[in-house]
Amino acid sequence: MQSTIKLTDAQIAFYHREGYLAIDAITTPKEVAWLREIYDRLFAQRAGREEGNQFDLAGADEEGAEASLPQILLPVKYAPELANTLCRANTLAIAKQLLGPEAEYHGEHAILKPAFHGAETPWHQDEAYWDPDLEYNELSAWIPLQEANLENGCMHFIPGSHQLEVTPHHSINHDPRIHGLEIDEIDAAKAVACPLPPGGATFHGPRTLHYTPPNRSAIPRRAYILGFGTPAKKRTTPRDFYWNRQKQTAREERAQRIQGKI
Numbered sequence: 001m002q003s004t005i006k007l008t009d010a011q012i013a014f015y016h017r018e019g020y021l022a023i024d025a026i027t028t029p030k031e032v033a034w035l036r037e038i039y040d041r042l043f044a045q046r047a048g049r050e051e052g053n054q055f056d057l058a059g060a061d062e063e064g065a066e067a068s069l070p071q072i073l074l075p076v077k078y079a080p081e082l083a084n085t086l087c088r089a090n091t092l093a094i095a096k097q098l099l100g101p102e103a104e105y106h107g108e109h110a111i112l113k114p115a116f117h118g119a120e121t122p123w124h125q126d127e128a129y130w131d132p133d134l135e136y137n138e139l140s141a142w143i144p145l146q147e148a149n150l151e152n153g154c155m156h157f158i159p160g161s162h163q164l165e166v167t168p169h170h171s172i173n174h175d176p177r178i179h180g181l182e183i184d185e186i187d188a189a190k191a192v193a194c195p196l197p198p199g200g201a202t203f204h205g206p207r208t209l210h211y212t213p214p215n216r217s218a219i220p221r222r223a224y225i226l227g228f229g230t231p232a233k234k235r236t237t238p239r240d241f242y243w244n245r246q247k248q249t250a251r252e253e254r255a256q257r258i259q260g261k262i
């Protein structure tokens, strides 16, 4: 698929200054409707559950309990048609403009906030989930498949926070069974909300502080997230992301079981 989008110099400068960028259309309304059908089918089928690729980001993820923030890692694995979309071509084209021409697709996930009870995604830096021994040149493109607004959980950022180091996080509710992370301390006074039409997108870096509120609306809030970057490099100064070593999630147990490790 050919990309159809190009950022202006002002948009590129905004991203590097503020650590995020919002644009109103990354794809066509027709593709958004098609993506929404695939998305709902994958969640209805609980795609990836056994491999540990579908789980509750904000709860203990017990069998039979309704997830408050269900997530699917690598939806493209369960719907291969997602590999050839305009939104992927366009987000890749933007990633090349922002990170360099060698930037490539690194993966994707889907985070659903069910109607009326979808939980908040607490303030965090994405890099806090990753390998502390590596240095990253990455970004995430966050694409709502319906309107995203204050009521249903649109993206919020802290401008300039991409300049911070990774600061300490903990599992949500300090419960090591929960996959989702929350930053220990946050001053959200300068937070900026980014409401978007369906098929818009926000872009943010691995250290940009971001948050989405709970879904208080009557429709599900579907977000499709694509990751891009250049190859990570080995860091020379060590870091300890101890909050990940303390985790004991049911998702990890399912993944190990299917790999024959337990």
Ligand code: NI
Pocket: 124, 125, 126, 210
């Ligand atoms: Ni995130």
